[in-house]
Amino acid sequence: MPTLTTLTTTAEMRISNGIIVSCILAIISAAVQHEEMRCKARPGCHLAKCDPGLMSPSLNANEYPVTCVRTSVQDGEEYNELKREMQVLQAAFALLNDKKMRLEGNDAAQSKDIRSLTTRMSTLENENKKTTSEMEALKTQLSKSDESNKALLKELNDLRIKTNDLESRLAKPNTALQMITRRNCDGTQLESALALNDSGGVFNLDIPKIGITNVFCDFTDDGGNWTVFQRRMNGDVDFYRNWKDYVKGFGDLQGDYWMGLEALHQMTNGRNMEMKIKMITKKGIHWISKYSNFRIGPASDNYRLNVSGYSGNATGDGFSHHNNRQFSAKDADHDALSSVNCASDLEAGWWYGFCSLATSNLNGNLNKTGVKGIWWNSPFYLLRFSEMKFRKRL
Template sequence: EIKKSNLTKKKETANQSIIYVQTFVEQQDNSIKDLLQTVEEQYRQLNQQHSQIKEIENQLRRTGIQESTENSLSSKPRAPRTTPSLHLNETKNVEHDDIPADCTIIYNRGEHTSGIYSIRPSNSQVFNVYCDVKSGSTWTLIQHRIDGSQNFNETWENYKHGFGRLDGEFWLGLEKIYSLVQQSNYILRIELEDWKDNKHYIEYSFHLGDHETNYTLHLVEIAGNVPNALPEHKDLMFSTWDHKAKGHFNCPERGWWCHDVCGENNLNGKYNKPKAKTKPERRRGICWKSQNGRLYSIKSTKMLIRPTDSENSE
């Protein structure tokens, strides 16, 4: 009878231990579930914040070149006008109708310092440009590559309207370039610096079509110290990875002019930093392949324009 009683007590003790362990496991399981729910909620919030940050970055990139036209027109304009990060001579307020049409007019009015100014070409709205002063004249900078800080694998819309920072890497925008060159005959100047710090340039007389022609470019070389790499006397249509002209191939990482195929010249290609080691990498990057076959791997580029008769512009 005593043994039976002891067995009963042991059984009750074991049952209590089992119940305790089960309760403990259930509590731990519930704690883990709560922790997982908390982690999932935090992960969801992080994803949401990441999406918001990307949207803000895209908005800033689309508007980074200039202040919005509404803001430019809502306040009394200044011409020339600078950004706080650049030093220029002090300027005075001018009437809205007196905003210059391009950098040459600004230069002829006595402003001989490179920097960011407000202009308003004929039949266009006010926007900002970088005027690059060189030995007795000034050029409007329409493209600048220097360090790879700006992504140039952009959409058609961004190439149309422009992106980047005028005091760094940027593309002015095909519509803005078109509004400038409709005012007069213009010269296109391309400046290249290779990875051995050799500097080259080439100049063209040119004609640029509107958006209905895919901003067709027609070139004739007139000067330079680097062999020409762009087809002359041909219609070169602008294309991007998400927009191709009729009869053209879609070219990855491309926002450039081409005749019928994806060529090896692209000053808006991927920035290879440091210099690309293999030929395929160089061809996908910023490169200039002359018609005699030499391939230049490029560290920095500038594309600039000015009127042919710049001294008499006003």
């Protein structure tokens, strides 16, 4: 199939040949008129009908009543020369005219080729749009796959921790037995850790009515032996969860993490516990809030908070206001307002009373500002890090 470039070149040649033919016809006509004028200007020269043998086969002698032969002897040589020139021009005209007719004969086929190429180009453009749309859909699917991969890696890491624990217990049965019987981080040994970092590590504890549970123990802060039950640092774990998740616990033990309300109750109820909160504001200011008394009630009382004895350098006490409040989640409204669920409005799980009077929201959205963010004492004091932990009161 000819290309657009070939068809364009052919069209240009046809136009050029047409111009040449027109020029030859003009030259012949001018030569005949010139001969007629010269004949009239000479004595003894007269006009006669053209000899058809001198004409181009495509011309009619009756249409050109101009003499092609002069009877004047004196003009014989000029006549013969003119005759030869006209014969050459007539032959060239015949060739060009024949070529012109062949080109015109091909015009329909060439027009068909152009239409076919145009249709093909339109089809290719549509296919290109379809391919682009499929590529965008693939990018979206790959993005979703990345999120799934993160969840799978988290599960794999949890399985690895459990596997390491089993291997440790098989290799060191005495140490493993001691580790399992412990009910808090007090007195745990580093060699029994499932994983370690700069501040502590992951350990297995035997929590009453729950069983063997992985917890994070902090050994470096203020004498150590802290059991960490909440941490916000990366913003990669969603804390806008339902009641079941908050009871069971979720997150990464060494990252964003919530231990679980039932474990909190079993480890603090009936014991003399103190609690500490470490915070870093968006402006990089480090705050400490410490409470000499901390306890969480049972499930039958919706894990009511019992906290008192504040001390620290934070901008006021942002937690005692929530004392004696039951825990609420987005699907479990236990706050003091019957018409509003503060957990839904503030997008977190917390011990809410009156939404507008709340003085902290440490389980809010780390990536948001205002009341739905993570803040202490006022939504004006936004945080980029928080960690809540308890231990036996010293």
